[in-house]
Amino acid sequence: MKTAAETEKQRWERETLAPALEQAPERLESFTTISGHPIDRLYSADDPGAVRDLSGPGVFPYTRGIHATGYRGKLWTLRQFAGFGAPEDTNARYKALLAAGGTGLSVAFDLPTLMGRDPDHELSLGEVGKCGVNITSLADMEALFDDISLEDITTSMTINSPAAMIFAMYLVVAEQQGADWTRLSGTIQNDILKEFIAQKEYIYPPRPSMRLITDVFAFCGTQVPRWNTISVSGYHIREAGSTAIQELAFTIRDGIEYVQWGVDAGLDVDQFVPRMSFFFNAHSDFFEEIAKYRAARTLWAQAMRHRFAARNERSWKLRFHSQTAGVSLTARQPHNNVVRTALQALSAVIGGTNSLHTNSLDEALALPTAEAATLALRTQQIIAHESGVVGDVDPFGGSYFVEALTKQMEGGATAYFDQIDRLGGMVTAIEQGFPQREVAESSYRFQRSLERKEKVIVGVNDFVQEHDPTIEILYLDDTTASRQLARLDALKARRDRTRVARALDDLRRTARTRENLMTPILEAVRAYATLGEMCDALRDVWGEYEETPII
Amino acid sequence: MRTLRVVIAKPGLDGHDRGAKVIARALRDAGMEVIYTGLRQTPEQIVTAALQEDADVIGLSILSGAHNHIVPRLMERLAAKGLSDVLVLIGGIIPDVDVPKLKEIGVKGIFLPGTPMQEIIDFINTHARARA
Numbered sequence: 026m027k028t029a030a031e032t033e034k035q036r037w038e039r040e041t042l043a044p045a046l047e048q049a050p051e052r053l054e055s056f057t058t059i060s061g062h063p064i065d066r067l068y069s070a071d072d073p074g075a076v077r078d079l080s081g082p083g084v085f086p087y088t089r090g091i092h093a094t095g096y097r098g099k100l101w102t103l104r105q106f107a108g109f110g111a112p113e114d115t116n117a118r119y120k121a122l123l124a125a126g127g128t129g130l131s132v133a134f135d136l137p138t139l140m141g142r143d144p145d146h147e148l149s150l151g152e153v154g155k156c157g158v159n160i161t162s163l164a165d166m167e168a169l170f171d172d173i174s175l176e177d178i179t180t181s182m183t184i185n186s187p188a189a190m191i192f193a194m195y196l197v198v199a200e201q202q203g204a205d206w207t208r209l210s211g212t213i214q215n216d217i218l219k220e221f222i223a224q225k226e227y228i229y230p231p232r233p234s235m236r237l238i239t240d241v242f243a244f245c246g247t248q249v250p251r252w253n254t255i256s257v258s259g260y261h262i263r264e265a266g267s268t269a270i271q272e273l274a275f276t277i278r279d280g281i282e283y284v285q286w287g288v289d290a291g292l293d294v295d296q297f298v299p300r301m302s303f304f305f306n307a308h309s310d311f312f313e314e315i316a317k318y319r320a321a322r323t324l325w326a327q328a329m330r331h332r333f334a335a336r337n338e339r340s341w342k343l344r345f346h347s348q349t350a351g352v353s354l355t356a357r358q359p360h361n362n363v364v365r366t367a368l369q370a371l372s373a374v375i376g377g378t379n380s381l382h383t384n385s386l387d388e389a390l391a392l393p394t395a396e397a398a399t400l401a402l403r404t405q406q407i408i409a410h411e412s413g414v415v416g417d418v419d420p421f422g423g424s425y426f427v428e429a430l431t432k433q434m435e436g437g438a439t440a441y442f443d444q445i446d447r448l449g450g451m452v453t454a455i456e457q458g459f460p461q462r463e464v465a466e467s468s469y470r471f472q473r474s475l476e477r478k479e480k481v482i483v484g485v486n487d488f489v490q491e492h493d494p495t496i497e498i499l500y501l502d503d504t505t506a507s508r509q510l511a512r513l514d515a516l517k518a519r520r521d522r523t524r525v526a527r528a529l530d531d532l533r534r535t536a537r538t539r540e541n542l543m544t545p546i547l548e549a550v551r552a553y554a555t556l557g558e559m560c561d562a563l564r565d566v567w568g569e570y571e572e573t574p575i576i
Numbered sequence: 577m578r579t580l581r582v583v584i585a586k587p588g589l590d591g592h593d594r595g596a597k598v599i600a601r602a603l604r605d606a607g608m609e610v611i612y613t614g615l616r617q618t619p620e621q622i623v624t625a626a627l628q629e630d631a632d633v634i635g636l637s638i639l640s641g642a643h644n645h646i647v648p649r650l651m652e653r654l655a656a657k658g659l660s661d662v663l664v665l666i667g668g669i670i671p672d673v674d675v676p677k678l679k680e681i682g683v684k685g686i687f688l689p690g691t692p693m694q695e696i697i698d699f700i701n702t703h704a705r706a707r708a
Contacts, residue, residue: 136589151645225591356688389689472598485690574614576600
């Protein structure tokens, strides 16, 4: 009998669900997302957050998207991350990607470059050109973009600690091509906070590292106004083992931290915030990811408008790149990775990504072959042109489940914001190891759930085959290091030594003042100072960061 | 027999330490004594840590492709210090073609992405001998 207080859902539970459960219990006691977040069997109008007053896409707080026309106006940028070997090797790959219909470039640098070490440094042993392209000086940047017009493409560069130096090299190459800096567009990752939290490619301690970033904000505001000065990244936090809520919370809170430091450095919110962009993971749990992207836009818009009193709509709009989850790729039965990547990419597209990289099937084994990279690009093209999901701006808007999940993501992130605010901000929280501990804990919990088979990875902890099919992988020879070392010697012999020494001295001097560092960095780049020399000059002043490892 | 002592190390420039940290914790939970070196260790530093810690096992986490350079150097230094009986394992991204070369120079176990922790624990328990 229906009582007055009984909702439709309660009636269904009593009349239909209860007898069904009695006949046949469910397969699992509880269902959770890949992050371990509990999921109810059914969401209805009565569930918290399931029905919300949604403004349309293009309207604050942009839960449904930042563009009124979604992908009907413009597709996301199909941006495939690539880089290996010496600059000329990667230059050839870029030309092939552009010819295949790629619409933007994305540079992967090797570890010596990411860590600001020249190829002749002891720790560069075996690493030159391995995980990306090696860039030691302006000469290498010239070779990387040889015959590619920088005014006509957009370039994303995944570089963090030495971002200012690599960006300066790019600007000087553009200048040599006769390009106008005000017409250049692209992105530098330039996000040091997630390095301390997750990827660990930091050089200097957090506070001077933050100063380099606000110097880039200030410089671009006047000199390179169309450049995205930062890509605040949750990708690596997720890859390091965080949950979706942690990825969302730490990324948006990192973004807030950069805005605060920019404001404290005297910058105008509505001038530098519109040039900030974001980067999220596209992981395997389809609906959780869609909810995460929708929540991210909402949280950012609210933080910019209410916390920082931003008035420019462009400050409120969160633009983001996404990449499918590298960590989800398996070395076993590698062809399965194509399917994983396609599903992950689909969630990013439905979640409104502005730019996307799809991983290649062979990446748990090596850097991708050209064929595997092409298939990954084709995956995006099939979603864009065959799947039909691009016709509606927010296909899951109003879904009880997706709306409730979006609300739960927002709630979980807000709780973390409060906690981090109480610690005194993200830099302090990082210095105390707070986000690092949270991520390590989640990563271990997930591994345990795999061991207990509470979560299944096809081909890894279930559906295992004795003999996996083998695939052809890219095998990098070791000539890159010797080629780059020979180049470095030749460069050192031909450049103007006095000019280099003077530029590096000026860089050290400026680091001790509050003047903008981009000016001496640009001069050092033009003098063909190496990346290692520039980074060492700042190491002399600021020292190097060493973390206390948290297990 | 005393508890097995394991040094987990991240050589090279790479900072991706998820695997190193998860295995360190799993081995500790399995009753081993685990010492994690932290990031960016040279082969020399790892050998020194193994010596100081009286390690029975060294676990290297390498994802960057630098194994063909780092591991031979480490094995040489270990031999020079009289530590050839330490069980050396690698976890990470290692192409098939490199596996025989690494085994030939004395690496006993190579574990690719997706290896269950229990498999590594069992491997260590079977192959490592606590040093007297």
